[in-house]
Amino acid sequence: MNQKTYTPAYCVWELTLKCNMNCLHCGSRAGQARDNELPLDEALQVADNLIELGCQQLSLIGGEVFLYKGWEKIARRLTDNKILVNIITNGFLMGDKQIEEIKYSNISNVIISIDGMAENHNRIRNNEKSFSHIEKTIARLNQENIPIGVNTTLLDTNFSDLDELNKFLIANNVKIWQLQLANPMGNMSDRREQLISIENIKKLTAFIRQRRRDNRMSVYTGDNVGYYDEHEKYIRGNPGNINYWAGCQAGLHVVGIDSIGNVKGCESLYDDTFIEGNLRNESLSEIWFKEGNFAYNRNFDPSMLTGKCKDCDKGAFCRAGCRGACFFTQGEYFENAYCVYKE
């Protein structure tokens, strides 16, 4: 296929690795900023390149986004050019300064990471005040009429909180809820025994289907959850529509950029093997359209599937599900340990 047919329609951009928390499942081992992170002027050039390339939607992440000075100017450059932007935050810092920045940026919503009710969330976030800060953050955002979303990362140890968390989010006017699985990367690579079991993934797809039927908020399924069980067609895309998993989009319609300008097919691929180039050496367009880049998806052929994905009747379009889940659970590109289809 011609390289030009690919568009980085959705971008996840890590502005800084600096973080005020140390979560036990952090995929990027955030904490300290990386040496030589892109300063604001260089980041604004990257934003211009994303606009030229036809990016439509973008999430700013960290570390903690609020610790990158000028994040709101980058967001504003993008939103002024009709890109839908949100930020993903741990929700710890939400004073007048952050509210002012959010309003200036014109972002569409603020996504807060909440990994269970207070006890589990604080344990996972390694911070006994995290949940109470989030409650204050949610109250403040609601007071300012800023739409709130929540991301929840699931392990076996927080799975039992789902029902209570669902009630909490509805009661607090949360509009969007995405549920995803922790991949064994970064800090989580040392804690594999806490990863979610296949039995709980099966319960999760049923839970998501039910919540979408409830229609109390927009509930979305993370890319590493699935695939093709009895609930599949009810758990993806916009609620109310029938959608099926259509394969990992990293390097096809998804791009990830890290805080020092490394470009990957997705920011969930936290391993140097996935780096396709660096923005200090080449422009984003050059990296995106370079022949041979993102080969794991652009040059995919079903004969590459291994393990339980080999000879799967869904293999040609599923392509082994989430590339990150494959790589970090199995050490392979085309073999998925989280899939419920062949269980």
Ligand code: SF4
């Ligand atoms: S076994 Fe592999 S190819 Fe088949 S549905 Fe599951 S993840 Fe996809």
Ligand code: SF4
């Ligand atoms: S690596 Fe996983 S999260 Fe990233 S685009 Fe592919 S399926 Fe989605």
